[in-house]
Amino acid sequence: EVQLVQSGAEVKKPGESLKISCKASGYSFTNFWIAWVRQMPGEGLEWMGIIWPGDSNIRYSPYFQGQVTMSVDKSINVAYLHWNSLEASDSAMYYCARYLRTSGNSDAFGVWGQGTMVTVSS
């Protein structure tokens, strides 16, 4: 079964760093783009960017460029989303999602992780 399993909820203070994870299983990790999507409380979905696990090629949304860092460890089939210095406005649910198909630079998101809730509060 194809699955993306994300790390658990986090509660952090402003200025702290954070790395959340997305563990893939059931498919060839290096052959599908992984996307990160933000959903603020009660709001819609925002595309943060994508990463190709095969060579760590990354495309960031201009709204998130410089705010977060995407990475992967292909030896253990895990994608990461990292913040150097959190702000209260980073409080949201974060989803990883896998492209539906292996080919092409753009695609629908066929598989989703369960989400990681990040709360930033002093």
Add this chain to the structure above:
Amino acid sequence: EVGMTQSPATLSVSPGERVTLSCRASQSISNNLAWYQQKTGQAPRLLIYDESSRATGVPDRFSGTGSGTEFTLTISSLQPEDFAVYFCQQYNNWPVTFGPGTKVDIK
């Protein structure tokens, strides 16, 4: 950036009714349009991709039509498990953008 709008924002429906949700793109996106269903407390689930192709396991009461800038998701006979928020997404251009969603709730 391609702007996505959805209408209506909320739709109150009785089980068994036919439901039509609309999505509009600010410029042509060919058929690179997906629909997702999100239930409370859950991750989104892909329903339709490439404007009209049903994802694996999606019941055939869900169908997608349209092209260019105007798209429609139709649920032929709403079931109790279909009450949720529905998002459209364009993946023709970066950044990928989503519509604000249509909430389908019980009348």
